[in-house]
Amino acid sequence: MGDIVPLAARYRDEGADELVFYDITASPDGRTVSRDWVSRVTEVLDIPFCVAGGIRSVEDAEEILAAGAEKVSINTPALEDPDLIDRMARRFGRQCVVIGIDSQGSDGEYRVASHTGDPERARYGRRPTKEWVREVQDRGAGEIVMNCMNHDGVRTGYDVSHLAEIRDICSVPLIASGGAGAMEHFSQVFQAARVDGALAATVFHSGAIPIGDLKDYLANCGVEIRP
Amino acid sequence: MAVAIIDSGGANIASLRCALTRLGCEAELTRDAAGIRAASHVLLPGVGAAADAMRRLRDAGLDRVIPDLRQPVLGICLGMQLLFDRSEEGPAGCLGIIDDRISEMRPGRDRPIPHMGWNRVKVVRDSPLFAAIEDETHFYFVHSFAAAACDSTLATSCYGEVFSAAVSRGNFFGTQFHPERSGPAGGRLLQNFLELGS
Numbered sequence: 001m002g003d004i005v006p007l008a009a010r011y012r013d014e015g016a017d018e019l020v021f022y023d024i025t026a027s028p029d030g031r032t033v034s035r036d037w038v039s040r041v042t043e044v045l046d047i048p049f050c051v052a053g054g055i056r057s058v059e060d061a062e063e064i065l066a067a068g069a070e071k072v073s074i075n076t077p078a079l080e081d082p083d084l085i086d087r088m089a090r091r092f093g094r095q096c097v098v099i100g101i102d103s104q105g106s107d108g109e110y111r112v113a114s115h116t117g118d119p120e121r122a123r124y125g126r127r128p129t130k131e132w133v134r135e136v137q138d139r140g141a142g143e144i145v146m147n148c149m150n151h152d153g154v155r156t157g158y159d160v161s162h163l164a165e166i167r168d169i170c171s172v173p174l175i176a177s178g179g180a181g182a183m184e185h186f187s188q189v190f191q192a193a194r195v196d197g198a199l200a201a202t203v204f205h206s207g208a209i210p211i212g213d214l215k216d217y218l219a220n221c222g223v224e225i226r227p
Numbered sequence: 228m229a230v231a232i233i234d235s236g237g238a239n240i241a242s243l244r245c246a247l248t249r250l251g252c253e254a255e256l257t258r259d260a261a262g263i264r265a266a267s268h269v270l271l272p273g274v275g276a277a278a279d280a281m282r283r284l285r286d287a288g289l290d291r292v293i294p295d296l297r298q299p300v301l302g303i304c305l306g307m308q309l310l311f312d313r314s315e316e317g318p319a320g321c322l323g324i325i326d327d328r329i330s331e332m333r334p335g336r337d338r339p340i341p342h343m344g345w346n347r348v349k350v351v352r353d354s355p356l357f358a359a360i361e362d363e364t365h366f367y368f369v370h371s372f373a374a375a376a377c378d379s380t381l382a383t384s385c386y387g388e389v390f391s392a393a394v395s396r397g398n399f400f401g402t403q404f405h406p407e408r409s410g411p412a413g414g415r416l417l418q419n420f421l422e423l424g425s
Contacts, residue, residue, distance in 0.1 A: 012410075017344075017345055039241070042241050042242055042245050043245050043248070043249075045242075046246060046249070046407065046408065046409070046410050046411070046413060046414055047367070047408060047409075047410055048367055048369075048405075048408045066241060067241055068241035068242045068245060070242070070369070070408065092275075093275050093276070094341065095341045095343060095369045095370075095371075142341055142343070143343065167337075170339075171334060171339050171340075172339045172340075172341075173339050173341075173343050173344070174339075194337050196339070196343075196344065197344075225345075226345040226365035226410075227365070
């Protein structure tokens with residue numbers, strides 16, 4: 001976590017439209033992200049950012065939003081306590097409430113996994129993904145980040161067909177996650193799955209895809225994007 | 228003289244304060260009428276529902292203080308909407324500075340509500356608020372309600388329908404977008420606001 005503030009500033013300067021900070025170990029450890037770094041990130045960021053990891057209650061979320069995050073993202077705690085989504089939406093408005101979903105397909109059927117931050121505690125096949133996507137919207141999710149686990153980390157492109165199916169039943173902003181390895185993967189997911197945003201970590205972190213170059217490329221492909 | 232941020236109970240106050248700090252301005256967060264009247268510039272942020280925000284302003288007596296302010300005032304997001312007569316959200320009676328109303332946005336195919344994201348802003352009337360900001364610059368929006376284009380519109384954006392992205396009437400200004408979240412252009416707009424009247 002030591003270099004999180006300079007990293008945030010680097011992405012800001014490269015032209016990222018939004019940042020998501022995942023503390024993927026926070027949820028399995030039973031630990032909430034500490035608020036201190038959220039404040040330090042707020043000091044340098046002039047773009048929206050979302051915090052994910054270990055947010056289990058309205059109070060946890062309130063602390064992070066008050067420190068300056070635009071949104072909080074919950075994943076496993078929403079599966080364990082779905083009413084948490086309703087409570088957070090009532091308290092903060094649905095625009096602050098992002099639901100992260102880890103979706104994994106086998107035999108043509110996609111199901112939701114939980115506790116994916118810890119391989120030993122991860123639980124697969126909990127619920128049909130589409131059923132969960134409908135439920136979280138009914139409960140007050142303001143945005144869905146759909147992480148397609150079959151594609152996560154392999155850099156062969158987003159799971160466009162799965163995301164397109166989810167798009168058809170998703171009336172809140174939908175963010176694609178998992179699989180970005182090349183610039184054309186971004187244009188594919190925007191154009192074929194009509195997602196509202198595309199999330200990537202490795203290719204930006206390593207510098208394999210400079211954000212400025214990607215935005216120029218997407219604009220040339222006809223994707224509406226902030227320069 | 229101090230710059231005041233009216234404490235309207237929203238969650239975006241930390242980011243607004245930090246944005247002002249980056250411009251060298253240490254703003255004071257307050258509900259105190261005397262402090263607000265004495266400020267050089269007043270910002271009215273707000274996230275949440277119009278009726279709740281108006282209740283909080285009324286409880287602090289600020290619903291009568293704000294319309295009489297003479298210094299530059301900037302409402303941001305819900306804060307902009309509160310400058311209007313009334314909002315469909317609630318519904319709620321608002322501050323009545325701009326004689327028009329706020330309506331609920333309609334979702335459409337691939338046009339989810341709330342509207343969250345970066346959209347182009349087209350300046351339709353010259354204003355120092357947009358000085359040195361290129362036309363059609365993207366700003367960051369988060370909202371489910373909006374004002375149609377009206378006499379007070381300074382700039383418009385389009386999300387299915389054209390709506391007011393920025394408004395002004397006399398010393399009152401409002402942006403539907405979040406300048407504190409809108410990158411360098413947002414910083415420039417806040418700087419322009421702080422330079423008003425100087």
